[in-house]
Amino acid sequence: MADNSTASAAETITVTVRDRSAEAPWGVGLTNPVTRKVVISAFCPVDGQRRGEPRGLNSCDDGAHYWVQVWANPCGHTDMYEAVIAEAAALAAQGGRPVSGTAAELARLEGGPGNTPN
């Protein structure tokens, strides 16, 4: 029996991205990159074509090293991390696999204790 929509529509990928919203504002303390693993659709939100294959990328920002994943979509649309994080939150809210915590919780976990300036 043909089921041509639900299987592919529910297909997701897990990627590690940088969450700047969980980091200290510019000019406040040292750069402390916050990364998080999120679940998003395997397909481009604009045209529904399959996203590119994620690959790991070691990055360095102001001497702080971190590892994220990047991917190039064959359709040409660029996924910004902010949009990816928003998509993951929406996916979790509608019953997809939940993200592993709030941005603040993850910042605390990954940044260690004493990470809250105020």
Ligand SMILES: [Zn+2]
């Ligand atoms: Zn696209």
